[in-house]
Amino acid sequence: MRAFAELLDRLVLTPQRNAKIKLMADYFRTAPDPDRGYALAAIAGTLTLKTVKPNVLRQLVLERMDEVLFRYSYDYVGDLAETISLVWEPAATGKPASGDLSLGTVMHQLETAGRANVHGLVRDLLDQLEGSSRFAFLKLVTGGLRIGVSARLVKQALADMGNVDVTEIETLWHGLSPPYVSLFQWLDGKAEKPELDMPAVFHAVMLATPVGDNDLASLDPKDFAAEWKWDGIRVQLANLAGTRRLYSRSGDDISSAFPDILEAADFEGIIDGELLVGGTMRSNQATRTFSDLQQRLNRKTVTRKMLEEYPAFIRGYDLLFSGGRDMRPENFLTRRDALSALIDKAAPSHFDLSPLVPFSSWEELDRLRADPPDPVIEGIMLKRLDSPYTSGRSKGPWFKWKREPYNVDAVLMYAQRGHGKRSSYYSDFTFGLWTESDGKDVLVPVGKAYFGFTDAELEVLDRYVRNNTIERFGPVRSIRAEADHGFVVEVAFEGINFSNRHKSGVAMRFPRISRLRTDKLPRDADRLVTLLAMIGQPDANSGGTREPMQGPVV
Amino acid sequence: MSMKPETLLYPTPKGLFCEKGGFYIDPVQPVERALITHGHADHARSGHAHVMATRETLDIMRIRYGEAFCVSTQEATLGTRTAIGNVTVSFHPAGHVLGSAQIAVEALGMRIVVSGDYKRRRDPTCLSFEPVPCDVFITEATFGLPVFHHPDDRAEIAKLLTSLRQFPERAHLVGAYALGKAQRIIMLLREAGYGEPIFIHGALARLCDYYESEGIALGDLRAATVDAKDKQSFAGAVVVGPPSAFADKWARRFPDPIPIFASGWMLVRQRAKQRGVELPMIISDHCDWPELIETINEVKPGEVWVTHGREEALVRWCELQGIAARPLHLVGYDDEGE
Numbered sequence: 055m056r057a058f059a060e061l062l063d064r065l066v067l068t069p070q071r072n073a074k075i076k077l078m079a080d081y082f083r084t085a086p087d088p089d090r091g092y093a094l095a096a097i098a099g100t101l102t103l104k105t106v107k108p109n110v111l112r113q114l115v116l117e118r119m120d121e122v123l124f125r126y127s128y129d130y131v132g133d134l135a136e137t138i139s140l141v142w143e144p145a146a147t148g149k150p151a152s153g154d155l156s157l158g159t160v161m162h163q164l165e166t167a168g169r170a171n172v173h174g175l176v177r178d179l180l181d182q183l184e185g186s187s188r189f190a191f192l193k194l195v196t197g198g199l200r201i202g203v204s205a206r207l208v209k210q211a212l213a214d215m216g217n218v219d220v221t222e223i224e225t226l227w228h229g230l231s232p233p234y235v236s237l238f239q240w241l242d243g244k245a246e247k248p249e250l251d252m253p254a255v256f257h258a259v260m261l262a263t264p265v266g267d268n269d270l271a272s273l274d275p276k277d278f279a280a281e282w283k284w285d286g287i288r289v290q291l292a293n294l295a296g297t298r299r300l301y302s303r304s305g306d307d308i309s310s311a312f313p314d315i316l317e318a319a320d321f322e323g324i325i326d327g328e329l330l331v332g333g334t335m336r337s338n339q340a341t342r343t344f345s346d347l348q349q350r351l352n353r354k355t356v357t358r359k360m361l362e363e364y365p366a367f368i369r370g371y372d373l374l375f376s377g378g379r380d381m382r383p384e385n386f387l388t389r390r391d392a393l394s395a396l397i398d399k400a401a402p403s404h405f406d407l408s409p410l411v412p413f414s415s416w417e418e419l420d421r422l423r424a425d426p427p428d429p430v431i432e433g434i435m436l437k438r439l440d441s442p443y444t445s446g447r448s449k450g451p452w453f454k455w456k457r458e459p460y461n462v463d464a465v466l467m468y469a470q471r472g473h474g475k476r477s478s479y480y481s482d483f484t485f486g487l488w489t490e491s492d493g494k495d496v497l498v499p500v501g502k503a504y505f506g507f508t509d510a511e512l513e514v515l516d517r518y519v520r521n522n523t524i525e526r527f528g529p530v531r532s533i534r535a536e537a538d539h540g541f542v543v544e545v546a547f548e549g550i551n552f553s554n555r556h557k558s559g560v561a562m563r564f565p566r567i568s569r570l571r572t573d574k575l576p577r578d579a580d581r582l583v584t585l586l587a588m589i590g591q592p593d594a595n596s597g598g599t600r601e602p603m604q605g606p607v608v
Numbered sequence: 609m610s611m612k613p614e615t616l617l618y619p620t621p622k623g624l625f626c627e628k629g630g631f632y633i634d635p636v637q638p639v640e641r642a643l644i645t646h647g648h649a650d651h652a653r654s655g656h657a658h659v660m661a662t663r664e665t666l667d668i669m670r671i672r673y674g675e676a677f678c679v680s681t682q683e684a685t686l687g688t689r690t691a692i693g694n695v696t697v698s699f700h701p702a703g704h705v706l707g708s709a710q711i712a713v714e715a716l717g718m719r720i721v722v723s724g725d726y727k728r729r730r731d732p733t734c735l736s737f738e739p740v741p742c743d744v745f746i747t748e749a750t751f752g753l754p755v756f757h758h759p760d761d762r763a764e765i766a767k768l769l770t771s772l773r774q775f776p777e778r779a780h781l782v783g784a785y786a787l788g789k790a791q792r793i794i795m796l797l798r799e800a801g802y803g804e805p806i807f808i809h810g811a812l813a814r815l816c817d818y819y820e821s822e823g824i825a826l827g828d829l830r831a832a833t834v835d836a837k838d839k840q841s842f843a844g845a846v847v848v849g850p851p852s853a854f855a856d857k858w859a860r861r862f863p864d865p866i867p868i869f870a871s872g873w874m875l876v877r878q879r880a881k882q883r884g885v886e887l888p889m890i891i892s893d894h895c896d897w898p899e900l901i902e903t904i905n906e907v908k909p910g911e912v913w914v915t916h917g918r919e920e921a922l923v924r925w926c927e928l929q930g931i932a933a934r935p936l937h938l939v940g941y942d943d944e945g946e
Contacts, residue, residue: 060767067881067888068886069886073775076774076775077774126754126918126920126921140754477865529883
């Protein structure tokens with residue numbers, strides 16, 4: 055348990071992606087089975103445990119401790135599980151210290167304990183574990199493990215550990231379950247790659263590379279098909295041998311949030327497409343924005359009201375399996391014909407086909423890209439007609455050619471120190487735009503960015519922050535930002551979500567600082583209304599009122 | 609008790625005052641006569657006329673403030689009773705940092721012990737705390753909450769050594785208070801078998817030299833300066849400096865540094881996160897909760913006065929035990945490393 059507890063402690067405080075991967079890979083290399091498999095499940099969120107209610111824990115600790123002292127402690131720490139892990143004093147007459155209990159042992163005891171015994175078991179385990187392990191244990195049994203590691207990252211750590219490609223892990227992932235002994239045996243080189251008996255597994259998706267400066271000059275438009283790049287999330291829908299699953303691009307199972315789509319999927323096979331909210335083109339209704347789609351994302355369950363107000367559908371891009379037949383070796387056009395036939399027969403309310411964009415030259419396509427027929431388009435996809443469907447991102451078969459980003463000039467308002475190489479630089483910036491409040495112009499924060507600038511520009515920004523700090527709140531500095539004194543930056547971003555968590559009511563997508571505007575005064579920076587106008591005023595929950603897309607539909 | 613303890617020693621805005629002896633203990637403003645428990649800046653300030661302290665504490669004040677830090681000094685020998693006016697004082701080891709002492713003040717059969725800052729753990733850089741029987745024990749309460757259980761410091765040092773193996777390309781920047789904590793960390797690393805050169809911030813140099821001259825061998829210490837213009841020479845190195853230096857431009861000379869902080873506060877994860885610490889080392893020069901309790905049980909004072917820190921919890925604990933206790937509400941003393 056101690057090694058797992060130490061891993062969690064390190065992961066929580068380590069911001070760098072590569073360092074996190076290294077910490078996890080090292081742990082997986084050294085920890086025994088089944089401990090590492092349970093650890094993997096805990097991190098990836100696939101562990102199913104009977105959870106213990108906070109009240110039970112509170113009762114346990116108050117058996118031993120004065121309530122007033124506990125309250126002082128809890129007020130200070132602020133987290134129940136952490137407080138209990140810290141104040142817990144092993145019973146004086148308790149069992150002799152048994153050394154370090156393994157994670158596997160703890161899991162086994164929890165799995166086999168009857169409902170009625172959980173109380174006593176938790177008390178016993180708290181007595182037998184030391185500080186950090188107590189914390190890890192309490193986080194596991196309260197279901198409150200938050201360590202800032204995505205499923206994607208932990209899979210990358212597994213790939214590093216076994217020196218295999220991450221797509222192999224993603225393909226296996228949903229066919230395996232905790233404590234993943236066969237997976238680790240394979241990664242250790244001690245056994246063959248596990249055979250899956252579930253057919254509806256995730257297959258790593260095919261990814262595109264961005265169009266670079268000179269990429270197109272050497273390519274013939276006749277070799278490529280163009281499609282709009284829709285602004286939803288890329289998904290894979292599998293329906294094979296009675297199992298239906300919806301996966302995100304990185305292989306997370308998001309089925310439970312989209313029962314409407316699973317129910318409508320009456321064809322056998324695996325398709326690749328964009329998950330969107332609104333109406334399909336076949337039902338002649340508008341596609342709604344990413345902001346609306348977000349209402350449906352990251353949910354464990356979904357209400358009937360949600361399903362009605364934010365109907366989801368899939369816009370098909372590709373076909374991986376037709377029934378049990380593997381279509382991936384076929385060329386793009388063959389796959390697309392088969393996909394088109396399959397979608398023709400599928401439910402019109404939940405499936406449509408991503409239309410092709412006819413073009414004859416790159417210049418023509420560039421013009422179309424600059425002025426797409428639907429606001430939910432974020433660029434163009436280029437797909438080689440003769441390319442098979444291959445996992446991962448290799449340059450050549452697929453390109454993405456994104457619309458130019460939006461730009462605003464904003465004023466720096468707050469700064470925070472970075473991490474690692476940047477721990478002595480103020481490199482995380484909150485910036486704002488002007489708006490009117492009580493008859494006066496004030497700055498309201500609209501986003502946060504910590505990249506886009508060069509190292510030399512960072513020196514300039516850092517110096518400005520240090521010389522113009524007006525207040526400090528813990529690690530955050532508030533920077534001088536007045537009409538005639540302040541720092542203006544050009545911020546590039548991909549779009550805007552409407553958000554009631556932010557004072558400005560908006561949250562930028564993928565913002566970065568694209569230029570320092572030392573030539574501008576804060577009074578020349580943009581206004582919030584300008585930002586809103588750029589992307590169309592919020593028209594909340596009325597996705598059906600917009601005109602349907604009038605683009606070239608093939 | 610023939611007299612009320614409050615007539616022997618009582619808090620004033622300048623610090624704890626002994627009227628019968630005409631002196632203050634650890635005064636926070638300049639006074640005529642000061643008795644100093646230890647050399648940390650919030651306890652040992654410059655500008656007093658007459659200062660009595662252990663030889664080491666006087667040396668440390670001289671290093672920090674220069675020869676003119678006061679008008680005259682008086683060296684206190686541990687365990688020796690000295691008369692000042694109508695009272696007798698004696699100094700006893702406190703185990704906090706080199707030279708740190710508790711001060712016992714006696715008059716008319718009443719003895720009050722001012723512990724100053726103290727700890728009970730073994731520390732290879734200073735003498736261990738000695739319990740002194742007394743009527744009133746004045747204890748600090750920096751970590752006076754039941755949450756504080758400082759782990760074995762060897763395990764904390766092991767975390768650093770593990771990280772050095774895992775991330776040999778990164779500089780390991782250990783934030784540690786310049787007096788006491790820094791030298792203790794270095795000694796603990798040496799005891800754990802770490803023989804590489806340790807790089808130190810300029811603010812530590814004179815104090816480390818002083819520890820060396822007192823017979824505390826810190827091994828190969830080098831200035832963390834960029835002479836070779838080569839950042840990479842700090843790859844995989846341990847660099848020790850005051851915590852404030854790591855947010856400073858000074859830290860830019862190190863390759864992809866891991867911010868580390870050695871402090872009792874690092875026990876609380878949110879504290880570490882807020883400060884951007886990636887590797888917390890829970891090592892404190894103060895008592896944790898069980899040690900505070902153990903000390904009160906061992907000293908068995910008639911009364912406990914609680915000062916700087918989280919007074920209310922320790923007072924509550926004393927009440928539950930039937931020990932008379934009250935908070936002193938002294939001002940001007942810092943939390944460790946903050």
